[in-house]
Amino acid sequence: MITTTGLTKVYESRGRQVTALDGVDLHVREGEVFGVIGQSGAGKSSLIRCVNLLERPTSGTVTVDGVDLTALAGRGRRAGKDLRRARSSIGMVFQHFNLLSSRTVEDNIELPLEILGVSGAERSRRALELLDLVGLADKAKAYPGQLSGGQKQRVGIARALAGNPKVLLSDEATSALDPETTRSILQLLRDLNRQLGLTVLLITHEMDVVKTICDSAALMRKGRIVESGTVSELLATPGSELAAELFPVTGDATGPDRTVVDVTFHGEAATQPVISQLSRTYNVDISILGAAMDTVGGRQIGRMRIELPGRYEENVVPVGFLREQGLQVEIVEADATVPAQAAQSPVLAKEGAK
Amino acid sequence: MTWSEMQPLLEQGTIDTLYMVLWSTVVTVLGGLPLGILLVLTDKGGLLQNRPLNKVVGVIVNIGRSLPFIILLIALIPFTTLVVGTFIGPTAMIVPLAVGAIPFFARLVETAVREVDHGLVEAVQSMGGSIPTIIRKVLLPQALPSLVSGVTTTVIVLIGYSAMAGAVGGEGLGSKAITYGYQRFDTQFMLITVVVLIAIVTVVQLIGDLAVRLLARRGRTA
Numbered sequence: 368m369i370t371t372t373g374l375t376k377v378y379e380s381r382g383r384q385v386t387a388l389d390g391v392d393l394h395v396r397e398g399e400v401f402g403v404i405g406q407s408g409a410g411k412s413s414l415i416r417c418v419n420l421l422e423r424p425t426s427g428t429v430t431v432d433g434v435d436l437t438a439l440a441g442r443g444r445r446a447g448k449d450l451r452r453a454r455s456s457i458g459m460v461f462q463h464f465n466l467l468s469s470r471t472v473e474d475n476i477e478l479p480l481e482i483l484g485v486s487g488a489e490r491s492r493r494a495l496e497l498l499d500l501v502g503l504a505d506k507a508k509a510y511p512g513q514l515s516g517g518q519k520q521r522v523g524i525a526r527a528l529a530g531n532p533k534v535l536l537s538d539e540a541t542s543a544l545d546p547e548t549t550r551s552i553l554q555l556l557r558d559l560n561r562q563l564g565l566t567v568l569l570i571t572h573e574m575d576v577v578k579t580i581c582d583s584a585a586l587m588r589k590g591r592i593v594e595s596g597t598v599s600e601l602l603a604t605p606g607s608e609l610a611a612e613l614f615p616v617t618g619d620a621t622g623p624d625r626t627v628v629d630v631t632f633h634g635e636a637a638t639q640p641v642i643s644q645l646s647r648t649y650n651v652d653i654s655i656l657g658a659a660m661d662t663v664g665g666r667q668i669g670r671m672r673i674e675l676p677g678r679y680e681e682n683v684v685p686v687g688f689l690r691e692q693g694l695q696v697e698i699v700e701a702d703a704t705v706p707a708q709a710a711q712s713p714v715l716a717k718e719g720a721k
Numbered sequence: 722m723t724w725s726e727m728q729p730l731l732e733q734g735t736i737d738t739l740y741m742v743l744w745s746t747v748v749t750v751l752g753g754l755p756l757g758i759l760l761v762l763t764d765k766g767g768l769l770q771n772r773p774l775n776k777v778v779g780v781i782v783n784i785g786r787s788l789p790f791i792i793l794l795i796a797l798i799p800f801t802t803l804v805v806g807t808f809i810g811p812t813a814m815i816v817p818l819a820v821g822a823i824p825f826f827a828r829l830v831e832t833a834v835r836e837v838d839h840g841l842v843e844a845v846q847s848m849g850g851s852i853p854t855i856i857r858k859v860l861l862p863q864a865l866p867s868l869v870s871g872v873t874t875t876v877i878v879l880i881g882y883s884a885m886a887g888a889v890g891g892e893g894l895g896s897k898a899i900t901y902g903y904q905r906f907d908t909q910f911m912l913i914t915v916v917v918l919i920a921i922v923t924v925v926q927l928i929g930d931l932a933v934r935l936l937a938r939r940g941r942t943a
Contacts, residue, residue, distance in 0.1 A: 465844035
């Protein structure tokens, strides 16, 4: 749905060049919620603003819904008619909402429809329908200044959806909101994604956002995409930073002569009670030191750190059993917090980052 | 002068002053608004970035603002005659008044429009809005309270200028004050014209402030 190839953005300020995007290849599938996470200055904001060409990429192409926007943009600074038409089918929500304080909530939502040339009665009907969809049916005549942050963002979302876009871009939409409001806005985005089949590309610096609603995620650092893939692909990738952040497990061995194992659940195996099977089959006592499990996309995935009595040499067979079950197993060295990369089949799903 | 002698002079003077100020304000807004917007749009990082044009317009505006009004008034006599057919009388005065106030108002417009949050412009760009749409639906409505406040200030400046115009063949309260008050040493009449001018300025300021308050209240608080 959204594809960028070799996207580069170089800013020039007082003769100095700053590379915000350094060859970004991104692929967002239709109907998924894709999260780009990174620290400030990583280039996330430039990336999302390049997708609808609010920011002109220095080089590279952006294709949204089969339309090459970079080709439409031409060379001038001004957005031509074709680009403007393409933009109207890409909704965007902003961190600071960007609602017009001089207009009522309803009129704010009608604004994109005015630009599209929709008639007055139809605009009003559509605006009220959208307000209902975001749960603010009673606020049509209010001004943005009278709303709370969460309500403002709901209006922002309703406005972004007014032109029936297939794609929604979310530029840190929840970063100015408190945790509870953040959850409700994310829930709304998730619902819209499911109900309307809306493809959502969001950028955030909060891992919780990715955890809550994203089907896929990419990690950005210094203008490059370091990791990218669906959540279970990332989890299946040994040493994935995103997976470690999404499913952090900690816990040290309770004593010497113990084997600490990180077990990653994804796919079919997640439905099997493997730990108790292991315990019964080999008659071993298993302690769970830490676990981070989640239901993502209806499937249980996550990681668990368990401890088996005895050294690794004594536990080769039980560990082998776990592998046979299709689980990913990493042995944690006694003194090292870095998981040892035991023999594994590295199914890497790394996209991007050339 | 008795009150019955003064009254018709004051009435005619007030009518002429209001006539000159009203029409020169209309012309000033029509001329200064686009100029002010142009200054913002062509500036660095603006939607129509054009540094040379921006510099040229900026310099013209600055020259217009630095000329003393009384000089401008005389310098514009040929131009005024060309436009209106005469350089005497209230209608002729509208020309130099507007020319003098346009650069001033343009700078006020520039400041007001520049204060509009760039995020709003981006939001409308992301909806596919063109530059005229952005001006009409974002910049002007959002800057409206500041623009109204700028118009108020401009009207008051024009009232002051119009009094000066009395010295160069204009009509109005200024002209009456010079002819009857200053040249005939009628201090009482002079004081009364000044009081009438103060009253007009006060009323304009009050109306302007009220309008700004009403406009600003919409957005901010409940």
